[in-house]
Amino acid sequence: MLQKRNLFLNSLAKLKSWEGFLLFLLAVIFIINSQQTSAYLSVQNQINLFILSIEKIIVVLTMTFLIINAEIDLSAPSIMGLAACLMAWLYTQGVPLPLALAICLLVGVLCGLFNGLWIAYANLSSLVVTLAMLICYRGLARVFLEDKSIGGFPEWFNLLGQKPLIGPFPLAMIVFFVLLVIAVVILQYSGFGRHVFVIGNNAEVARYSGVRVKRVKMLLYVASGFVSALAGLLFAARLGAVRGDTALGFELDIITMVLLGGVSIFGGSGSLFGVFLSILIVLNLRNGMSLANLTGHLQTGVIGALLIFSVLAPNIFAQVRAAFRRRRVAAARDEAC
Amino acid sequence: MKRLLSMTSPERVRELILILLIVLVSLFFSSQIPNYFNARFFNRVSTSVAITAVIAIGQTLVFLTRNFDLSVGSIVGFTAYFVGQQLTRNNDIPPALAVLMAVGIGVVMGAINGVIISYGRVPSIITTIGTLAVYRTLLIEFSDAQTVLTAKLPKWVVDLPRVNIISFGDLDIRLVVGIMLLVVVIFQFVLTYLPFGRRLYAIGSNPEAARNAGFPSQQIVFIAFVLSGALSGLAGFLFLARFGNVTVVAGQGLEFASIAAIVVGGVSNNGGSGTVFGALLGAIMIDLLENSLIRWLAISEFWRDAILGMLILLAVASDKLVLSKLRSIWTRSELQITDETVVEKQEAEHHVAKA
Amino acid sequence: MEKPVIETRHISKRFDMTQALCDVSLDLYPGEVHALVGENGAGKSTLIKILTGIHRPDEGEILLDGKAVQIHNSQDAQALGIAAIYQEPMVFPDLNVAENIFISHQDRGKFVRWGKMYKDAEAVLAKLDVKLNVRSQARGLTLAAQQAVEIAKAISLQARVLIMDEPTASLSAHEVQQLFKLIRSLRSQGVSILFIGHRLEEVFEISDRITVLRDGMKISSKLRSEATTEGVIRDMVGREIKDFFLKGATKRGDLLMSVRNLSKAGVFRGISFDVYGGEVLGFAGLIGSRRTDVCLALFGIEPADSGEIIFEGKPQKIRSPQQALELGITYASEDRRKLGLTMPMSIASNISLPMLPRYMNVLGLIRRHEEIAAAEEFRRRLMIRAESVNVPVERLSGGNQQKVMLSKWLNANPKVLILDEPTRGIDVGAKAEVHHMINDLTDRGLAVILVSSDLPEVLAMSDRILVMREGRQMGIFEKAQATEETIMTAAMGQNHNVAEVAA
Structure with missing residues (x-):
């Protein structure tokens, strides 16, 4: 019995990288899902499961940057909602749609700027500031639409959200992959990305090394605001209608995907590869649950549990490793001093 | 001046300012809304404060230790629904058991949060965003999207919100308000006079020193979450009593309202400072604003959340920028060691003794 | 008993x-x-x-x-x-x-x-x-x-x-x-x-x-x-x-930086000194004498309120570390762990950090091979003991971490290098290496400001020694006048008139 337990712990300890674990998890989900229905593995299904959550995973990209930078933006889904609602309201007020879209993107930038100002320059905790703004921006969105639902946008706008643009891919998916490539290049290969990691590890070291810490944080929040607004507009285009609660509660999925991807909640470490794997896991999991006829609400509960697990598991993992180290040290102790 | 300063503290001054603001806000609305002060309005605000404040007090316990509890809204919803459903099915359940049931569910849910946060070392913000979703899902699965209806509830529950303890002319102090005041008094006592309460402050004030002093920090944080859950459970019961009709979205957003209340009430998000009385003031402030906005025709009632968010931000920012200035007015205490001669004499004795 | x-x-x-x-x-x-x-x-x-x-x-x-x-x-x-x-x-x-x-x-x-x-x-x-x-x-x-x-x-x-x-x-x-x-x-x-x-x-x-x-x-x-x-x-x-290494006599070079009456409310005041190429200016004083704060002001982390800094003949207001870096002033902090190095990151990325734009192409991407080559160069020159420059700094010994930190600041090609307690917490061998290196640098015409609480070290290494006490400058001593006694008396605040000696 004891031996069996040791074997299990040993194999756990060997699984060193989180990404390896994610790959394993993904494979398991793939296998289980494909057993349920043959349609699961079809290209169209795989594209569909992306499309169903495409707006969230676009925001995951900027959220990854922020969490690596040891900050967070809980207000991103509210900015999505605000941009969508404002666009709809402007449209009903007779503003030409292209102009409305541009204004909404600008508002996204302003929201990010506002967040960043308090966090980078007034040194307030990003958790509290963006929590407050999560409420505030959502409130503003409701002010515009009250309890109405607004649709009936021009045909070209709806098609942009729904029709495949290149091959089988609609615009939002192309936007995601373009942003993904840009994000990988910036985070993993550029000087700016290096600064993001250094600040996440230790903002003081960065400041003492001449890094413009405040500017980096500011840029990240502005980017987060802009991308969130963009995602909100794409969401509006896909649904063809907007309500005050558009994108409400998306923070759960977004943060889950980032943290499950191995990004440390304390900042300083993580990779977009891991995050991409976790995006695939969450999407396929949701898809699988839909195939198994589980309701959307139940899926939300599972994602919530997954979020906790994604942080809890590495902690347990680390404790197991520490236990092993202690045993090694105990062995080494026999040497005389 | 010095004596004046020693009689109070920056935190007291802050609470006084808040009381002043509450008065100013109500004066402002009374100038805008005809017949603003009436008994109905008082009851409406006071019963809604009762619910917000009870949750806010639980949130305060958690905040003092530098943590968050975002799952309170879901716990309120779940307990309100669960207890409501049991009462619908069985009208004979005694009131005490119903309350106990609500608190018990809250304790279990709070304990789950506490275990994960305290012993699993998962940051509270992550854990409670997760359980916010999980508990709400439980509610939806459990309810099958049905609604608890007032009509099917036992009579004592339906009548509960209108039970008065005491009346001042037109103004009634309702039972739910009485329960809330009782909770305020109990927890103000816990935080001021019980070693457990003082240790909540200590842990938030300097976690490392708390570890060094050998406090069972994990256990204390765990209990804070259990209590937060229990109070949310109680609030769930009050929620049921107040509204009667409970849907699956019951209590949604109360996590934000409770955080807004205590941040406005001066509970620091860096832990270690804040009072139950402050939390109550904060709850009064936001519920007063909310209920006044609904009656104010000049702007849409949908401004409520936008204003709530800005209020939290302003409270935090002013604490950061103003409270630190306020604190520096209170004189820095320098170390003074008196009566050198005594020490020197002892010193001499010491040497004699050695010789 | x-x-x-x-x-x-x-x-x-x-x-x-x-x-x-x-x-x-x-x-x-x-x-x-x-x-x-x-x-x-x-x-x-x-x-x-x-x-x-x-x-x-x-x-x-x-x-x-x-x-x-x-x-x-x-x-x-x-x-x-x-x-x-x-x-x-x-x-x-x-x-x-x-x-x-x-x-x-x-x-x-x-x-x-x-x-x-x-x-x-x-x-x-x-x-x-x-x-x-x-x-x-x-x-x-x-x-x-x-x-x-x-x-x-x-x-x-x-x-x-x-x-x-x-x-x-x-x-x-x-x-x-x-x-x-x-x-x-x-x-x-x-x-x-x-x-x-x-x-x-x-x-x-x-x-x-x-x-x-x-x-x-x-x-x-x-x-x-x-x-x-x-x-x-x-x-x-x-x-x-x-056994303390004695700094060899170097020829005093050109005047690099003059500081006049530098003050920061409630922290320090009336700090005035000159720094010449090729010399080591020691900063002595007890802990709490605010030497580090003066350095932070020179590096722009906590800028001074008043006073003048004249760098290479031009008056400068140093408001940020970026500005100090551009002028050629670098500051190696006394607190390696909290302020000096990002422990989980590699030797190479720590060394390149202040000068990252140098290794970036027009698109802002890092030219990794150049970054690695520069780090390799320092690993050889300073004899940093590590398998490669891709090793996280946290795995090195204290002495080697200190060398990485020195490399980081030398890589910025400073004219004035401020070293705050560069030998604290490292072993005797590494200490001697650091001392040799300081000597090397001044031979090449760099100016070094050496802040150290290790009095024998300051005495052995410096050409001149500025003594501070509780935010005030107590005097500047030429090597010939500086002994443990004179420095300590100044640092303890006795005998104010020594301040005149240096002027």
């Missing part, structure tokens, strides 16, 4: 692969101040942690009043009457003085009786001759006052053994004397004190007995009357003091 209160017998402790303590036996008598000295890594902190129950010894035992005891955690230590006070006081800023004193007490009943607590706190403080308002929040207390609160807490817990881990490190000279008064009063009340110190003059002033640790072993233990400074230093470093 009195019996010792507490004894450790043959204590050994290993962490991973390093032997932190080896067969250490130590005793402490009632009413004795026993000083424990040693270089960083000598095992002092490990011993304290064993006595306070944070660590368990692998071998050996602890005796209290002659009986073997087990200390599993800090409550055990507290119950046995052992208390510890650290460099950074462990107070609760939001609680008031009285509560800080009594928060750890288990025996004060089920409820907090505030009135009684205030009275008791006043009584405890009175016993120590300390005057403090027991109702004031600990947040507003000075560091020294916070320590006094901690001492009062220990006394109220009936501590018989008080361990003080470098309590004077962040105190001003005046506060140190106040602390010593407190220690003497405790001693006269029969409390035994284990005093861990790093400044020998203080150790000799306060202690009855001095024990030296080196590399986890007890080297010597002598009564103060029998110990000499030289002897203690010899035991600490394991060699004679004159």
Whole structure:
């Protein structure tokens, strides 16, 4: 019995990288899902499961940057909602749609700027500031639409959200992959990305090394605001209608995907590869649950549990490793001093 | 001046300012809304404060230790629904058991949060965003999207919100308000006079020193979450009593309202400072604003959340920028060691003794 | 002969692969101040942690009043009457003085009786001759006052053994004397004190007995009357003091930077000096003399309020580190872990950090091969012992980390290099290497500002020495006039007129 337990712990300890674990998890989900229905593995299904959550995973990209930078933006889904609602309201007020879209993107930038100002320059905790703004921006969105639902946008706008643009891919998916490539290049290969990691590890070291810490944080929040607004507009285009609660509660999925991807909640470490794997896991999991006829609400509960697990598991993992180290040290102790 | 300063503290001054603001806000609305002060309005605000404040007090316990509890809204919803459903099915359940049931569910849910946060070392913000979703899902699965209806509830529950303890002319102090005041008094006592309460402050004030002093920090944080859950459970019961009709979205957003209340009430998000009385003031402030906005025709009632968010931000920012200035007015205490001669004499004795 | 209160017998402790303590036996008598000295890594902190129950010894035992005891955690230590006070006081800023004193007490009943607590706190403080308002929040207390609160807490817990881990490190000279008064009063009340110190003059002033640790072993233990400074230093470093590397005479180059009347409200004022190429300007002074703050002002982290900085003939207002870097001023912080290096990141990315734009192409992407090549160059030149420059810095030894930090700042091609305590906490061999390197740099015409609390080091390495005390400049000494005595008298604030000598 004891031996069996040791074997299990040993194999756990060997699984060193989180990404390896994610790959394993993904494979398991793939296998289980494909057993349920043959349609699961079809290209169209795989594209569909992306499309169903495409707006969230676009925001995951900027959220990854922020969490690596040891900050967070809980207000991103509210900015999505605000941009969508404002666009709809402007449209009903007779503003030409292209102009409305541009204004909404600008508002996204302003929201990010506002967040960043308090966090980078007034040194307030990003958790509290963006929590407050999560409420505030959502409130503003409701002010515009009250309890109405607004649709009936021009045909070209709806098609942009729904029709495949290149091959089988609609615009939002192309936007995601373009942003993904840009994000990988910036985070993993550029000087700016290096600064993001250094600040996440230790903002003081960065400041003492001449890094413009405040500017980096500011840029990240502005980017987060802009991308969130963009995602909100794409969401509006896909649904063809907007309500005050558009994108409400998306923070759960977004943060889950980032943290499950191995990004440390304390900042300083993580990779977009891991995050991409976790995006695939969450999407396929949701898809699988839909195939198994589980309701959307139940899926939300599972994602919530997954979020906790994604942080809890590495902690347990680390404790197991520490236990092993202690045993090694105990062995080494026999040497005389 | 010095004596004046020693009689109070920056935190007291802050609470006084808040009381002043509450008065100013109500004066402002009374100038805008005809017949603003009436008994109905008082009851409406006071019963809604009762619910917000009870949750806010639980949130305060958690905040003092530098943590968050975002799952309170879901716990309120779940307990309100669960207890409501049991009462619908069985009208004979005694009131005490119903309350106990609500608190018990809250304790279990709070304990789950506490275990994960305290012993699993998962940051509270992550854990409670997760359980916010999980508990709400439980509610939806459990309810099958049905609604608890007032009509099917036992009579004592339906009548509960209108039970008065005491009346001042037109103004009634309702039972739910009485329960809330009782909770305020109990927890103000816990935080001021019980070693457990003082240790909540200590842990938030300097976690490392708390570890060094050998406090069972994990256990204390765990209990804070259990209590937060229990109070949310109680609030769930009050929620049921107040509204009667409970849907699956019951209590949604109360996590934000409770955080807004205590941040406005001066509970620091860096832990270690804040009072139950402050939390109550904060709850009064936001519920007063909310209920006044609904009656104010000049702007849409949908401004409520936008204003709530800005209020939290302003409270935090002013604490950061103003409270630190306020604190520096209170004189820095320098170390003074008196009566050198005594020490020197002892010193001499010491040497004699050695010789 | 009195019996010792507490004894450790043959204590050994290993962490991973390093032997932190080896067969250490130590005793402490009632009413004795026993000083424990040693270089960083000598095992002092490990011993304290064993006595306070944070660590368990692998071998050996602890005796209290002659009986073997087990200390599993800090409550055990507290119950046995052992208390510890650290460099950074462990107070609760939001609680008031009285509560800080009594928060750890288990025996004060089920409820907090505030009135009684205030009275008791006043009584405890009175016993120590300390005057403090027991109702004031600990947040507003000075560091020294916070320590006094901690001492009062220990006394109220009936501590018989008080361990003080470098309590004077962040105190001003005046506060140190106040602390010593407190220690003497405790001693006269029969409390035994284990005093861990790093400044020998203080150790000799306060202690009855001095024990030296080196590399986890007890080297010597002598009564103060029998110990000499030289002897203690010899035991600490394991060699004679004159082994210190002496900086060769270099030709003074051009005037690089003039600082005139630099001031920052409440921090320092009236700082004026010149820096020439090819010379080392030493900054001496006790801890709390605000030398680091002057450096931070020169590097733009905490800019000065007034005064002039003239760099290469042009007046400059340095408002940010970026600006300082552009001018050619770099600052290597004394706190490697918190301010110097990003520990989990590689040697190469640490070295390139301040100069990252140099390794970026037009798109802002990092040219990795150039970055690696530059780091490799430093690894060779400074003999950094690591398999490759891709190794995370946290895996290197203290000395090698220090070299990475120097590389990081040398890579910025500075004209004026400010080194804040560059040899603190690194072993003797690495120390000598750092000294050689400073010599090398000045040979190439760089100016070095060397901030060090190690007086012999400053004396040996500097061409001129600026002495500070509590934010004021006490004088600048040419090498010929600088001796341990002249510097110390200036740093302690005696003899103000020496300030005129340099001008």
